[in-house]
Amino acid sequence: MAITTQNPTPPTAAKHAGANVTRPGDKIFSGLSRGSGILLLVVMASIAIFLTIRAINAISKDHGNFLTTFEWNANANPPVFGIAVLAYGTIVSSIIAMAIAVPIAVGIALFISHYAPRRLASPLSYIVDLLAAVPSIIYGLWGALFLVPHLTGLNMWLDEYLGWTVVFEKEDPQGAARSIFTVGILLAIMILPIITNVSREVFRQVPRMHEEAALALGATRWETIRMSVLPFARSGIISASMLGLGRALGETMAVATVLSAAPILSVHVLDPVGGTFSQNIVAKFGEANEFGRDALIASGLVLFVITLLVNGAARAIIAKRKEYSGANA
Amino acid sequence: MAKRIDVSGLSAYYGGFRAIDDISMNIEPRTVTAFIGPSGCGKSTFLRTLNRMHEVTPGGRVEGKVLLDDENLYGPGVDPVSVRRTVGMVFQRPNPFPTMSVYDNVAAGLKLNGVKKKSDLDTIVEKSLRGANLWNEVKDRLNKPGSGLSGGQQQRLCIARAIAVEPQVLLMDEPCSALDPISTLAIEDLIGELKERFTIVIVTHNMQQAARVSDRTAFFNLSAVGQPGKLIEIDDTERIFSNPSVQATEDYISGRFG
Numbered sequence: 001m002a003i004t005t006q007n008p009t010p011p012t013a014a015k016h017a018g019a020n021v022t023r024p025g026d027k028i029f030s031g032l033s034r035g036s037g038i039l040l041l042v043v044m045a046s047i048a049i050f051l052t053i054r055a056i057n058a059i060s061k062d063h064g065n066f067l068t069t070f071e072w073n074a075n076a077n078p079p080v081f082g083i084a085v086l087a088y089g090t091i092v093s094s095i096i097a098m099a100i101a102v103p104i105a106v107g108i109a110l111f112i113s114h115y116a117p118r119r120l121a122s123p124l125s126y127i128v129d130l131l132a133a134v135p136s137i138i139y140g141l142w143g144a145l146f147l148v149p150h151l152t153g154l155n156m157w158l159d160e161y162l163g164w165t166v167v168f169e170k171e172d173p174q175g176a177a178r179s180i181f182t183v184g185i186l187l188a189i190m191i192l193p194i195i196t197n198v199s200r201e202v203f204r205q206v207p208r209m210h211e212e213a214a215l216a217l218g219a220t221r222w223e224t225i226r227m228s229v230l231p232f233a234r235s236g237i238i239s240a241s242m243l244g245l246g247r248a249l250g251e252t253m254a255v256a257t258v259l260s261a262a263p264i265l266s267v268h269v270l271d272p273v274g275g276t277f278s279q280n281i282v283a284k285f286g287e288a289n290e291f292g293r294d295a296l297i298a299s300g301l302v303l304f305v306i307t308l309l310v311n312g313a314a315r316a317i318i319a320k321r322k323e324y325s326g327a328n329a
Numbered sequence: 330m331a332k333r334i335d336v337s338g339l340s341a342y343y344g345g346f347r348a349i350d351d352i353s354m355n356i357e358p359r360t361v362t363a364f365i366g367p368s369g370c371g372k373s374t375f376l377r378t379l380n381r382m383h384e385v386t387p388g389g390r391v392e393g394k395v396l397l398d399d400e401n402l403y404g405p406g407v408d409p410v411s412v413r414r415t416v417g418m419v420f421q422r423p424n425p426f427p428t429m430s431v432y433d434n435v436a437a438g439l440k441l442n443g444v445k446k447k448s449d450l451d452t453i454v455e456k457s458l459r460g461a462n463l464w465n466e467v468k469d470r471l472n473k474p475g476s477g478l479s480g481g482q483q484q485r486l487c488i489a490r491a492i493a494v495e496p497q498v499l500l501m502d503e504p505c506s507a508l509d510p511i512s513t514l515a516i517e518d519l520i521g522e523l524k525e526r527f528t529i530v531i532v533t534h535n536m537q538q539a540a541r542v543s544d545r546t547a548f549f550n551l552s553a554v555g556q557p558g559k560l561i562e563i564d565d566t567e568r569i570f571s572n573p574s575v576q577a578t579e580d581y582i583s584g585r586f587g
Contacts, residue, residue: 210426210427212382212420212424213426213487213490214437215385216413216417216418216420217413217414217417217437217491217494218410218412218438218441218442219441220410223441227426227437231426231428231429
């Protein structure tokens with residue numbers, strides 16, 4: 001009886017009408033999800049617009065060349081500032097970080113996925129995850145108070161034996177190691193977890209049958225990794241590295257705590273000079289006037305663009321990988 | 330180059346689980362031996378003990394002896410890597426290296442064995458692809474990815490890869506189960522040719538296939554799920570399919586169970 005009162009229309013009519021029925025649950029959910037999507041676009045657009053307007057304002061009044069000037073005197077009259085040192089320091093410290101972190105991270109990931117016994121692999125993954133959970137200011141303090149004094153020996157050694165490469169030449173070999181190179185080492189530690197974790201997942205996804213193909217041909221464990229695991233994972237390693245690079249480029253506190261900044265563009269990575277975008281923003285923001293802040297925002301915009309390009313490249317590589325891994329799963 | 334296989338008292342385990350129990354058999358050189366039996370009876374596991382691939386599975390271990398001519402594959406000091414260079418294997422699903430070209434797939438095993446000279450590689454790659462009846466189909470696309478071939482071609486590419494290193498024995502684990510009938514026929518014809526050079530062991534679910542390609546047939550069975558698989562009997566294929574000596578074989582072949 002109750003059922004018939006709830007369903008007054010004949011079943012066939014209800015079925016046809018169903019195509020046009022809007023259910024409140026659907027409506028609310030689609031509204032919510034659409035709203036979230038639009039909100040995200042609005043936030044992104046307003047950040048971009050904000051940065052661009054303030055940046056244009058600053059750059060148009062810059063009395064130096066924004067791209068090639070070394071020093072950053074936005075508060076001066078007339079204001080003279082440029083990103084040359086910052087861009088150089090950001091990129092060089094990130095390259096050093098990548099050069100150190102990528103091989104080590106791939107090694108750890110391979111060890112966890114292919115060499116370590118299970119009871120060792122899981123705690124090791126956990127420790128690597130913990131590295132990612134340490135706040136960057138802690139890395140900065142550790143870098144400044146522990147790493148810097150302990151790197152003096154390494155700096156002297158590099159200067160003595162690799163000084164001829166010019167890159168490792170140091171003006172004052174015994175001076176504090178508050179250099180771009182030290183920043184690179186610190187960044188390497190900080191980006192190690194993300195590269196390790198992503199690579200490890202990629203290594204685990206290598207189909208068993210590809211590894212067995214190599215093993216059945218009489219490949220040793222290393223040859224198996226070289227023949228089937230690494231080629232399959234190559235694009236994954238690249239995108240993992242890009243993610244790490246993205247973090248290294250934007251890292252602020254750790255760099256600001258360690259680096260002894262000076263507006264000098266030096267190829268000697270051990271000299272305590274240079275700067276990075278985010279380090280410069282933190283260092284100058286407090287004392288900056290209204291215009292000085294616009295100038296800092298302009299430098300932030302450059303960093304934003306660089307990071308965007310790096311992430312875009314990483315995504316492009318991931319997309320390409322999808323296509324090819326479908327060819328033979 | 331083809332060698333004889335003598336298995337005695339062989340059991341294989343996955344951790345604590347005994348998958349196959351106390352198997353003994355002899356396989357003559359230059360013959361095709363087919364393994365048949367219901368799923369889970371351990372025929373693939375047994376096949377994988379013949380080139381020490383069983384132990385790459387975590388927890389996999391083996392007891393007993395496998396003699397290749399007179400050398401015990403499980404003897405002390407025997408390197409499983411060198412065993413696998415002597416006993417080649419073709420898998421159920423074609424598995425060419427996806428990032429390698431047709432040429433590099435065939436040359437992969439040769440490079441592991443230290444063949445470096447381009448002219449030597451060229452010769453052996455062509456010979457192996459001809460041996461796998463694939464040369465005419467791929468000779469114009471040797472530098473294209475191996476994963477771009479059809480399933481049947483990929484499987485023949487895997488056979489070419491396996492025979493390129495001139496193994497003594499060729500193991501095939503259901504090599505046609507992922508292929509259409511035409512490709513299956515091509516592989517079966519190929520098996521007939523390959524047995525003149527190699528000792529071949531093939532696992533198959535297809536009894537007509539066993540009857541068509543093999544000289545000897547081994548029937549495996551298990552008494553219940555969770556029990557280890559056993560070798561019920563091995564005999565000339567003709568005899569197994571006409572007048573087997575064990576009732577269970579007769580039942581399985583005539584479709585009365587399994």
